[in-house]
Amino acid sequence: MTDMISHEAATLSNYTPPELETLRLEVLPGKIVVLYNDRPARMNSQTVKMFEEYNTVAYALRDTDARALIVRGEGERAFCAGFDLDEIDVITTMGVRDFLKFQETATGGLAAIRHLPFPVIAAVHGAATGGGMALALAADIRLLAPTAKFSAAFVKVGLSVGELGTSWQLTRLVGYGRAAEIGFTARLVEAEEAVRIGLANRIVPADDLMSAAVELAGQIAQNSPGGVRMSKRALQRNQEVSSYAAALELENRGQALLTRGSDMPEALAAFKEKRQPRFTGQ
Numbered sequence: 001m002t003d004m005i006s007h008e009a010a011t012l013s014n015y016t017p018p019e020l021e022t023l024r025l026e027v028l029p030g031k032i033v034v035l036y037n038d039r040p041a042r043m044n045s046q047t048v049k050m051f052e053e054y055n056t057v058a059y060a061l062r063d064t065d066a067r068a069l070i071v072r073g074e075g076e077r078a079f080c081a082g083f084d085l086d087e088i089d090v091i092t093t094m095g096v097r098d099f100l101k102f103q104e105t106a107t108g109g110l111a112a113i114r115h116l117p118f119p120v121i122a123a124v125h126g127a128a129t130g131g132g133m134a135l136a137l138a139a140d141i142r143l144l145a146p147t148a149k150f151s152a153a154f155v156k157v158g159l160s161v162g163e164l165g166t167s168w169q170l171t172r173l174v175g176y177g178r179a180a181e182i183g184f185t186a187r188l189v190e191a192e193e194a195v196r197i198g199l200a201n202r203i204v205p206a207d208d209l210m211s212a213a214v215e216l217a218g219q220i221a222q223n224s225p226g227g228v229r230m231s232k233r234a235l236q237r238n239q240e241v242s243s244y245a246a247a248l249e250l251e252n253r254g255q256a257l258l259t260r261g262s263d264m265p266e267a268l269a270a271f272k273e274k275r276q277p278r279f280t281g282q
Contacts, residue, residue: 010064018060022050024074025057031067032217034210035113037135040075045084046131048102054109054135062116065281067225068217069116071139072123072210073132079122082130082153106131110164114138115236117229119220123213124148125206130157134164137173140232141216142200145209150189150199152182172239173198224263225281230254 012033017025024036035057037044061069073079083091094102113120113135122128122139130153136142152161152170161167161183170179174197182189194200204212220228234254262282270277 012064012066015064018056020053020056022047023053023057028214030218030221031065032070032214032221033061033066033068034070034072036072036074037080037132038074039084040073040077042084042086043078043081043127044073044075044132045081047084047087048090048105051102051106051109055105055112058109058112058116062112065225066118067221067228068118069113069120070123070210070213070217071113071120071135072213073125076125078126078132079124079128079148080132080135081127082132085157088157107164110134110138114165117232118225119217119228119232121213121217123209124150124200125209127151129153131164134166134169137166137169140235142194143209143213143216144191144194144200144203145206146191146203147206148191148194148200148203150182150194151186153186155184156186170199224267224277224279226261226263230257 012027012031015027017027020038022037022039024038026034026036028034037046037050039045039047039050091099091102110131119141120139122136122142123145124136124142125145126147127149128136129151133150133152136150152166154161154163154166161170161179167179167183170182173179174182178197181187189197189199191200191203195203263277263279266279267277
């Protein structure tokens with residue numbers, strides 16, 4: 001079954017994280033993984049290396065039995081302050097082909113995080129600016145500390161909001177008009193407004209941000225692994241199809257596949273026996 005956990009999936013219990021320079025991985029109980037942007041001295045700002053490592057992390061995790069990924073910034077200052085301006089000269093000196101290669105690496109890294117087969121939760125505190133905002137948008141769910149603030153700051157450095165998937169994601173979350181205002185002005189969108197306009201899910205106290213993200217991941221992990229993964233696939237793909245009929249076709253295929261696994265019969269048996277289901281994802 002496509003994107004379902006199989007016997008061949010690597011288990012997190014014996015998982016060896018890849019060697020990383022700008023990111024850090026932590027495996028929590030319940031098959032929950034935390035990905036840290038790990039440059040706190042630079043407000044977790046992104047570098048060419050960091051974009052490469054997003055790809056590395058996604059490739060390493062995609063075939064494991066992980067149930068959820070939480071993305072956050074290391075330290076107390078920021079989620080991710082966008083591209084490190086101390087490295088901006090690297091971009092300006094690139095030729096067209098080198099720059100296109102860099103763009104494909106950067107966008108590919110965020111797309112790989114977005115397309116992980118299990119849910120991704122962004123736990124945002126402080127600034128999520130430029131590429132940091134794009135990273136938060138690549139998550140399925142965004143939880144915010146009261147200090148969280150977003151800015152699509154691309155126009156401030158002579159680029160456009162058409163960067164790292166932001167123009168596509170933002171319009172679908174908040175609508176064209178709001179996306180245009182946020183993109184054209186590069187103004188800050190603080191936590192309360194972000195929730196009000198649909199850019200984020202909810203605000204939690206700063207001290208509770210990680211515990212809330214872990215609790216949410218745990219709630220997700222209580223459900224059928226295959227059902228959650230197929231639900232993510234349906235939700236994401238149906239943002240991209242152009243018709244109701246195509247959406248129904250995708251849903252029908254996914255539901256038919258899930259009935260061939262073991263989790264649905266187990267859920268029905270557990271309901272009849274008044275017990276908690278024992279999901280395997282097989």
